[in-house]
Amino acid sequence: MRTLDDLGDLEGRRVLVRVDFNVPLKDGVIGDDARIRAALPTLHELQGRGARLLLAAHLGRPKDREPEFSLAPVARRLGELLDTSVPLAPDLDHVPDGDVVMLENVRYEPGETKDDPALAQRYAALADAYVDDAFGAAHRAHASNHAVAHLLPSAAGLLLAREVRTLQGILEAPQRPLVAIVGGAKVTDKIGVLEAFLDTADVILIGGAMCFPFFKAQGHAVGSSLCEEEGVEPARRVLEAGGDKVRLPVDLVCGEAFSADTPVTAVDGVDVPDGLMGLDVGPRTAQAYAEVVAGAGTVFWNGPMGAFELEPFAPGTRAVAEAVAQAQGTTVVGGGDSAAALRQFGLEAEVTHLSTGGGASLELIEGKTLPGVEVLS
Ligand SMILES: Nc1ncnc2c1ncn2[C@@H]1O[C@H](COP(=O)(O)OP(=O)(O)OP(=O)(O)O)[C@@H](O)[C@H]1O
Numbered sequence: 001m002r003t004l005d006d007l008g009d010l011e012g013r014r015v016l017v018r019v020d021f022n023v024p025l026k027d028g029v030i031g032d033d034a035r036i037r038a039a040l041p042t043l044h045e046l047q048g049r050g051a052r053l054l055l056a057a058h059l060g061r062p063k064d065r066e067p068e069f070s071l072a073p074v075a076r077r078l079g080e081l082l083d084t085s086v087p088l089a090p091d092l093d094h095v096p097d098g099d100v101v102m103l104e105n106v107r108y109e110p111g112e113t114k115d116d117p118a119l120a121q122r123y124a125a126l127a128d129a130y131v132d133d134a135f136g137a138a139h140r141a142h143a144s145n146h147a148v149a150h151l152l153p154s155a156a157g158l159l160l161a162r163e164v165r166t167l168q169g170i171l172e173a174p175q176r177p178l179v180a181i182v183g184g185a186k187v188t189d190k191i192g193v194l195e196a197f198l199d200t201a202d203v204i205l206i207g208g209a210m211c212f213p214f215f216k217a218q219g220h221a222v223g224s225s226l227c228e229e230e231g232v233e234p235a236r237r238v239l240e241a242g243g244d245k246v247r248l249p250v251d252l253v254c255g256e257a258f259s260a261d262t263p264v265t266a267v268d269g270v271d272v273p274d275g276l277m278g279l280d281v282g283p284r285t286a287q288a289y290a291e292v293v294a295g296a297g298t299v300f301w302n303g304p305m306g307a308f309e310l311e312p313f314a315p316g317t318r319a320v321a322e323a324v325a326q327a328q329g330t331t332v333v334g335g336g337d338s339a340a341a342l343r344q345f346g347l348e349a350e351v352t353h354l355s356t357g358g359g360a361s362l363e364l365i366e367g368k369t370l371p372g373v374e375v376l377s
């Protein structure tokens, strides 16, 4: 991958920097600015080399130019972090001059998600060089992170390079044992990742609602648990192929509804009684998983162990998060909900690498080629 050093002298030159500032936003308030902060090293490095920055980013999935998808709150936050004002260009024909300028949501342009070469030409006309630091969007081939990279001297930013290096390191040369912790809601979203880990990991710990298709495949009762029907066959295949490598919970914490006020029932075993739903892994599971994590050379964690947003069902995810935080081995966490869980427990600084990518990190682990990365090679 080409790096910032390959761009040569940047003094006075305008660099188009694609970033992933797709942050949670509600009523104009940013819920978590981690993705903005993660781009700062690249921005500081480019500024230090005398470059003028033109930032490009997407926000959400606008259909038209709906104002709630404006990057204005993001530009304001970036201005605070860089201690400068960051004007927002309303469109590509009205880009103000300045040391740090931001384009409006690139998805306001109809050609963006079509990887339109004509739109890419318009982006390229605005700059002398291109840097892609948008790791979280690297699994997309869009005009601002793919087509444009062919048209300017281009390179990977520091964040994108570190993400790729770290995640590929897990695939290619992990310290063993490699322990994969996979949780979250849907097994079908993560089947590719589980299949990849069947080849590469030494142990796969499964948690979250995605354990129920596994239990169903084994003939257990799942009660009213969130259980994806289309996930049952894939889960059966993973169990058959994985043998002892695949570990499932041995106890559960259940409720009557997905609510913090529901009566809580501990179940020692994995048959969920009628009328109850499994909402967390139980203490024996949490302890067993924590012991495996403690002995790991490398840990990759994606997806919570339960409905961690609800206090009564947070302990399983908290125990795993604490074990990951304390582990001596290399620890890599990918995915928005696992990152949110780490933050909820105040442990985000305790892992080796907290990926800014959800889909992008999973696709990389699956061994897929990411268009936004390939184009920089
Ligand atoms: N047993 C359960 N029952 C119901 N919901 C659950 C259960 N376990 C986890 N969840 C929910 O699953 C959601 C997370 O699932 P998801 O698959 O989106 O995780 P993720 O991989 O971290 O997501 P992303 O890829 O967006 O980062 C959480 O909101 C959590 O409440």
Ligand SMILES: O=C(O)[C@H](O)COP(=O)(O)O
Binding pocket: 020, 022, 060, 061, 136, 137, 140, 357, 358, 359, 360
């Ligand atoms: O949040 C993400 O995963 C990335 O910013 C990509 O967003 P997208 O799924 O809307 O393309």
